[in-house]
Amino acid sequence: RKEVEQDPGPFNVPEGATVAFNCTYSNSASQSFFWYRQDCRKEPKLLMSVYSSGNEDGRFTAQLNRASQYISLLIRDSKLSDSATYLCVVNRGGYQKVTFGTGTKLQVIP
Amino acid sequence: EAGVTQFPSHSVIEKGQTVTLRCDPISGHDNLYWYRRVMGKEIKFLLHFVKESKQDESGMPNNRFLAERTGGTYSTLKVQPAELEDSGVYFCASSQVSGFSSYEQYFGPGTRLTVT
Numbered sequence: 001r002k003e004v005e006q007d008p009g010p011f012n013v014p015e016g017a018t019v020a021f022n023c024t025y026s027n028s029a030s031q032s033f034f035w036y037r038q039d040c041r042k043e044p045k046l047l048m049s050v051y052s053s054g055n056e057d058g059r060f061t062a063q064l065n066r067a068s069q070y071i072s073l074l075i076r077d078s079k080l081s082d083s084a085t086y087l088c089v090v091n092r093g094g095y096q097k098v099t100f101g102t103g104t105k106l107q108v109i110p
Numbered sequence: 111e112a113g114v115t116q117f118p119s120h121s122v123i124e125k126g127q128t129v130t131l132r133c134d135p136i137s138g139h140d141n142l143y144w145y146r147r148v149m150g151k152e153i154k155f156l157l158h159f160v161k162e163s164k165q166d167e168s169g170m171p172n173n174r175f176l177a178e179r180t181g182g183t184y185s186t187l188k189v190q191p192a193e194l195e196d197s198g199v200y201f202c203a204s205s206q207v208s209g210f211s212s213y214e215q216y217f218g219p220g221t222r223l224t225v226t
Binding site: 004034042043044045046049087097098099100101102103 | 145151152153154155158166168201214215216217218219220
C-alpha cells in the first residue's frame with residue numbers, strides 16, 4: 001500500500017461546479033498535511049496547509065480526518081483556471097520529510 | 111522576494127556523463143530539499159539540508175548522486191556517471207528555519223534531465 005494515495009482522475013467538471021478530492025495516508029503518526037497545485041510542466045505550488053480544525057481560503061476548503069486518515073479538498077464554483085493536478089502532501093514528522101501523492105488531475109470545462 | 115531558482119532548466123546528456131544541477135533557495139531559508147519526479151511516478155524525496163548539514167539523505171538512490179551545500183546557501187546535485195534511469199525532473203524546495211511555516215515548502219521550477 002502506498003503511503004499517500006490519491007485518485008489520479010481525471011475529474012472533468014463544468015465551470016461553476018463543486019468538486020472534491022480525497023487523499024488517504026497510511027502512517028498514523030503523520031503530522032502535517034498540505035495541498036499543492038501543479039500545472040503542466042511546472043513546479044508544485046503550495047495551495048493550502050490543512051489544519052486539524054479544517055480551513056478555508058476563498059473557494060477552497062481543506063479538511064483533515066485523523067481517525068480515518070484522510071484529507072480532502074473542496075473547490076466551489078470551479079474556474080477554468082483551476083485546471084491542474086492537485087497533489088496531496090503528508091509530513092511524516094521528524095525532519096520535515098514529506099511524501100507526495102501521485103496527484104489528482106482536474107479539468108474544468110467551459 | 112525572489113523564489114527558489116534552479117539551473118539549468120533542461121539538460122540532455124549521454125549515459126556515462128556527469129551533470130551538476132544547482133539550486134538557490136529563497137533568501138533566509140535554512141531548509142533545502144531535493145526531489146525527483148520520474149515520468150509517470152510521484153515526486154520523491156531525495157535529501158534535506160539544514161544550512162550546510164545533510165539532515166536526511168535517505169532518499170538518494172545510490173552513490174552516483176552527490177549533493178552539497180557549502181556555506182549553507184545554494185546547493186548542487188551532481189550525478190556521476192549518469193544512467194538512463196536518472197532521467198526525470200529534479201525539483202529543489204526550501205522552507206523557513208522553524209515553526210509551522212518550516213513545513214511549508216516552496217519549490218523551484220525544476221531541472222528536466224534527459225539521459226540518452
